[in-house]
Structures are given as structure tokens and as C-alpha cells.
Amino acid sequence: MISRSFITMIVTVCMGMGSSNAQQLIANVYGRNTQSLNGKWNAIIDLYDQGGKNKIYLNKKPEGKTDFYEYAFENGLRLNVPSDWNSQTPELKYYEGTVWYARRFDAAKGQGERMFLYFGAVSYRCRIYLNGLEIGRHEGGFTPFQIEVTKAVKESGNFLVVEANNTRTTDAMPAMAFDWWNYGGITRDVSLVKTPAVFIEDYFVQLNKYKTDQVDARIQLSEKAANKTIELNIPELNVKQRLTTDANGIVAVSFKVNKLERWSPDLPKLYKVIISSDTDKIEEHIGFRNLYVKGEDIYLNDQPIFLKATSFHEEIPQRLGRAFSEADAMMLLSEAKALGCNMIRLAHYPQNEHTVRLAEKMGFLLWEEIPVWQGIDFENKETRLKAGNMIREMVTRDKNRCALAFWGVANETQPSEPRNEFLRYLVQTCKSIDTSRLITAAFDLVRFDKAKQQFVMDDPFIKELDVVAVNKYMGWYHQWPVSPDKAIWNVAKGQPLIISEFGGEALLGQTGNADIVSSWSEDYQATLYRDNLAMFKNIPNLRGTAPWILFDFRSPFRFHPTNQDGWNRKGLVSDQGIRKKAWYLMKAYYDNIK
Numbered sequence: 001m002i003s004r005s006f007i008t009m010i011v012t013v014c015m016g017m018g019s020s021n022a023q024q025l026i027a028n029v030y031g032r033n034t035q036s037l038n039g040k041w042n043a044i045i046d047l048y049d050q051g052g053k054n055k056i057y058l059n060k061k062p063e064g065k066t067d068f069y070e071y072a073f074e075n076g077l078r079l080n081v082p083s084d085w086n087s088q089t090p091e092l093k094y095y096e097g098t099v100w101y102a103r104r105f106d107a108a109k110g111q112g113e114r115m116f117l118y119f120g121a122v123s124y125r126c127r128i129y130l131n132g133l134e135i136g137r138h139e140g141g142f143t144p145f146q147i148e149v150t151k152a153v154k155e156s157g158n159f160l161v162v163e164a165n166n167t168r169t170t171d172a173m174p175a176m177a178f179d180w181w182n183y184g185g186i187t188r189d190v191s192l193v194k195t196p197a198v199f200i201e202d203y204f205v206q207l208n209k210y211k212t213d214q215v216d217a218r219i220q221l222s223e224k225a226a227n228k229t230i231e232l233n234i235p236e237l238n239v240k241q242r243l244t245t246d247a248n249g250i251v252a253v254s255f256k257v258n259k260l261e262r263w264s265p266d267l268p269k270l271y272k273v274i275i276s277s278d279t280d281k282i283e284e285h286i287g288f289r290n291l292y293v294k295g296e297d298i299y300l301n302d303q304p305i306f307l308k309a310t311s312f313h314e315e316i317p318q319r320l321g322r323a324f325s326e327a328d329a330m331m332l333l334s335e336a337k338a339l340g341c342n343m344i345r346l347a348h349y350p351q352n353e354h355t356v357r358l359a360e361k362m363g364f365l366l367w368e369e370i371p372v373w374q375g376i377d378f379e380n381k382e383t384r385l386k387a388g389n390m391i392r393e394m395v396t397r398d399k400n401r402c403a404l405a406f407w408g409v410a411n412e413t414q415p416s417e418p419r420n421e422f423l424r425y426l427v428q429t430c431k432s433i434d435t436s437r438l439i440t441a442a443f444d445l446v447r448f449d450k451a452k453q454q455f456v457m458d459d460p461f462i463k464e465l466d467v468v469a470v471n472k473y474m475g476w477y478h479q480w481p482v483s484p485d486k487a488i489w490n491v492a493k494g495q496p497l498i499i500s501e502f503g504g505e506a507l508l509g510q511t512g513n514a515d516i517v518s519s520w521s522e523d524y525q526a527t528l529y530r531d532n533l534a535m536f537k538n539i540p541n542l543r544g545t546a547p548w549i550l551f552d553f554r555s556p557f558r559f560h561p562t563n564q565d566g567w568n569r570k571g572l573v574s575d576q577g578i579r580k581k582a583w584y585l586m587k588a589y590y591d592n593i594k
């Protein structure tokens with residue numbers, strides 16, 4: 001029998017630092033027997049990339065008097081894991097390059113147990129070394145990966161090294177310039193996951209897209225073993241399924257449930273689901289809901305829904321750093337709750353699992369996307385493969401979160417055949433894992449047609465999407481061609497449309513010029529919101545809005561010295577967490593939508 005994870009490890013080891021590994025992620029890592037490797041790690045800043053050549057991952061110590069090594073991990077810089085490095089010391093604020101992280105750990109090994117090193121994310125690419133040997137590589141700063149270390153790990157004194165690098169490159173995602181901070185480092189949780197020899201590697205348990213009482217499930221063992229018993233229990237629904245694996249170690253089943261309370265933003269009900277095999281048992285809380293598109297409407301649990309959304313980056317502005325904990329998620333999501341939102345667009349990359357899980361508990365639908373954000377090299381086949389891996393890792397991690405409504409495949413791309421092919425590949429990759437979500441992408445091509453006196457958009461790719469999204473900055477990047485209440489939209493007719501970004505910048509506390517010209521004032525931002533909200537009445541297929549953005553966020557190309565000072569100021573809430581005038585307009589708008 002071939003272990004899938006063993007294949008994963010081989011693939012991982014064989015690929016270059018620039019490539020990603022095609023792996024089968026272990027489902028629900030947070031529900032397993034894990035040993036946290038978070039905490040203070042030792043670190044070495046390697047601006048000239050010399051550490052690899054000097055094999056510093058061996059962490060050699062002088063043995064004789066004439067023996068010397070020009071490095072040591074001990075007694076130097078210490079960095080918190082998880083966290084970006086930029087926020088931890090002033091020298092690293094703008095740093096783009098390599099930092100080596102190292103720590104020791106012991107690993108009590110149970111009889112027949114397997115062990116995996118799990119990284120929630122390392123930004124942007126990394127190599128992992130255990131006890132002096134390279135054991136894996138990963139590319140992509142926002143998705144998890146794991147490496148099996150059953151054979152490599154020792155009971156005590158393991159030395160783990162992570163070579164993390166956040167250099168921007170043209171073939172990466174995101175690429176050379178993007179409107180957020182390029183945080184580097186081990187930005188999410190690290191843990192040692194312990195499993196039985198044969199374990200429940202992956203599962204998908206969700207309500208059928210359309211049927212109100214049918215759960216579709218697929219469960220996969222880590223081994224291709226036939227005739228193994230798998231049980232799926234949902235005690236509160238009296239579900240007890242006893243199933244038998246096929247030759248691939250997989251069971252796929254659909255079954256009826258009675259008296260199901262479907263998950264919704266108003267009632268985010270989750271059920272305990274227990275999956276067990278002869279050797280393994282895993283449980284988590286899963287919600288069940290129907291979500292589909294019919295004509296120009298989006299239906300949640302058979303009712304048309306308007307998506308009262310907002311976006312945020314994975315950043316705590318007050319800390320000038322990446323968000324990484326449940327407490328961080330609570331801060332971000334509470335502000336969205338206060339605004340009256342029922343959906344979050346997690347911009348512009350998969351955010352940490354704490355955020356996704358808490359959002360589901362708090363009653364938010366989610367839009368999750370990979371950083372296909374302007375400037376992507378669509379003609380590069382390697383880049384396409386990387387994007388495919390990222391989307392696979394994202395969908396695999398979150399496919400059991402019923403809150404997940406949309407997989408986003410792109411943000412602001414221009415039509416071309418290579419672009420279309422690239423996005424089509426991403427759509428197919430999503431669908432190869434999960435056909436139950438809606439696929440979307442955000443476009444910025446809408447223009448005002450003078451002859452027709454209407455906003456129009458020409459991008460044939462929208463026909464391949466379930467829901468079309470448009471970023472449009474009327475009153476900010478674009479002048480009003482007619483007065484807002486006369487601005488009629490004729491875009492993506494026959495499909496639901498979301499205005500996925502709109503807004504403008506304001507520096508908290510700045511006043512003036514509300515109706516004339518932007519002075520980065522709160523008043524101008526408020527006027528701009530009033531105008532856009534007036535225009536929304538003229539978009540017949542509008543099924544959701546998402547102001548850009550909930551919080552001011554750091555961006556290296558926001559150069560204005562007094563108004564911006566390295567911040568994108570489009571937040572409805574300032575970098576200090578204070579609500580701007582426009583926040584109250586948006587809140588009133590959402591409160592009035594039933």
C-alpha cells in the first residue's frame with residue numbers, strides 16, 4: 001500500500017524553492033492531536049542569501065580550538081511565531097529577503113504514530129530543514145502545507161529550521177506591486193500533528209447545493225485500503241452512517257437528514273460531526289445550508305439574499321502587523337458585525353483559519369480568493385501551476401466551512417486569451433475539489449457609454465462565473481459622468497452583480513470640501529458614499545455591496561506625506577480603530593436593507 005503522505009513528501013522534496021508542492025493536506029488540523037511549535041524562535045537575517053551556501057541549518061558548533069563557524073542561532077535575534085517579522089523590530093520594517101528561523105523541540109512518539117509538521121502559512125516561500133536535512137519547500141504566503149516527519153523526527157532535541165523569503169518576483173502571486181504590505185515570516189501557527197498509522201486524511205461533509213435535506217459526504221483514508229469501515233455520526237440529527245471504503249480508501253455517500261436547522265448569518269447553527277475509522281476519530285462543528293444562483297438572484301436557504309459585505313486585509317492596523325490569532329479575528333469581525341454585515345470578502349488572499357472559523361460562528365458568509373491581483377504573468381505556465389496549488393490548498397482547507405460562499409479567482413484582470421485560460425484553469429481546479437460554491441471574480445472594466453448613457457462592461461469571461469463582481473471607484477478614481485442618481489447600470493445582465501469595491505480615502509479628523517473636491521477629508525468620503533449609495537438604486541441586478549475597506553491599511557505605494565504616510569486611507573475605520581463619518585452612512589444603508 002502506498003501512503004499518500006509519503007508521496008507528498010517526495011514531491012515536496014523534489015521541487016525547487018520557487019515551486020509549490022502538490023500535496024494532500026490533512027483535513028481539520030485544529031481538531032487533531034497537535035503539539036504547538038509557536039513561541040519565540042531564534043532568527044538570523046540573511047540579506048545576501050549566504051546561509052544556504054554556508055549550511056547554517058546544520059547549526060554546527062566548534063569542536064576544537066581552531067574550529068569556527070561564522071554563525072550561531074543562539075543568543076541572537078528572537079522572533080515571535082506566528083507573526084510577521086516586519087512588525088517585530090525596526091530593522092525589518094521594509095525588509096524583503098531571507099530570514100532563517102530555528103527552534104528545538106521534543107516529540108514524544110506514540111506506538112505506530114505518524115507525525116507531520118504543519119505550517120499555517122510562511123510568507124512567501126520557504127525551505128524547511130529538520131535535524132540538518134532539507135525536508136520540504138513551499139511557495140505561496142497564504143496557504144497551509146505540511147511535511148511528514150515520522151521517520152526524521154527524534155524523541156528529543158530536534159532542530160527545526162525555516163528559511164523564509166519574501167522577495168517579490170514577476171512569476172509570483174502576488175507579483176511585483178500590490179496594494180498591501182509585503183509582510184514576511186512564519187505568519188501563522190506551526191504545529192506537530194500526530195496521527196495514527198492509517199488516519200482520516202480528508203473529508204467533505206456539506207448540505208447539497210439545492211436539496212434542503214440531503215447531506216453529501218466524501219471521506220478519504222490516508223491509505224488506499226478497501227473494505228475499511230468508516231462511521232459518520234451527527235448525534236443531534238440522529239445520523240449514524242456506517243460505510244465501507246472502496247479500493248482507493250474512499251467513501252462517498254449522500255443521505256437524508258430530518259429537522260435540519262440550516263445555517264444562516266442570523267442563525268449560525270453548527271452541528272457536531274464525528275467521523276471515525278478503525279484507527280482514527282475526528283470531530284468538528286459543521287453547518288449546513290443551501291446556496292445557489294437562479295437568474296439574477298443569489299439564494300441562501302431558498303430565500304433571495306442581499307450581501308451586506310465588507311473587506312479587510314489580514315492586518316491589525318494598531319499593531320502594524322499581520323493578524324494571526326483568534327483574538328485578532330475577533331477584533332476584525334466585531335467591527336464588521338457592528339456595521340451590519342452578513343458577508344466578508346477576505347481580501348485579497350486566503351486569511352488564517354481562525355478568521356474563517358470565527359466568521360462562520362459569528363454568522364458571516366465568506367468570499368475567499370487567491371492573490372491573482374493585477375500584474376500577474378498569465379502567460380507563464382509555472383505561475384499558473386502555482387496559482388492552481390494555492391487555490392487547491394485554499395479550497396481543501398476551507399471546504400467544510402458552510403460560511404464559504406464564494407471562491408474568488410481574480411481581482412482586476414484585463415481580458416486576453418492567456419488570462420482566460422489561466423482563470424479557467426483555476427475555476428476547474430476549484431471545481432475538481434468542490435462544486436458546491438459560487439465562483440466569482442472582481443473586474444474593474446466598467447465604463448460609461450456616452451451614446452447609451454449607461455455603465456457597460458465588455459468581458460466575455462463573466463459568462464463563466466456564477467456571480468459577477470465589479471470594483472468601481474466613482475467619485476474617487478473616476479469622475480461622475482452624470483449625477484449619481486442618473487447613473488444607470490447595464491452590466492452582467494441576467495447574472496447577479498456585486499459591487500465588490502467602492503469608496504475613497506479620508507484621513508480621520510480631516511474636514512472640509514465635502515461637495516467640491518477631495519481633500520482626504522471625512523466629509524468628502526461621506527459625500528462619496530452618499531453618491532454611490534444613490535447610484536446603487538440604478539443597478540437592477542445588484543445583489544451585494546462591499547465598501548473598500550473596513551480599516552485603513554498599510555501600503556508602501558501610498559506616498560502622500562501628510563494624508564497617507566504609507567497608509568491606504570479608504571478605511572471606514574481609521575488605523576487607530578476610530579469610525580469615520582462614512583461608517584455611519586454605510587451602517588444606515590445596511591440597516592435599511594431587509
Ligand code: GCB
Binds near residue numbers: 179570
Ligand atoms: C482596487 C484594489 C484594491 C486597492 C484599491 C485601492 O481596486 O482591488 O486592492 O487597495 O483598489 O484603494 O486603490
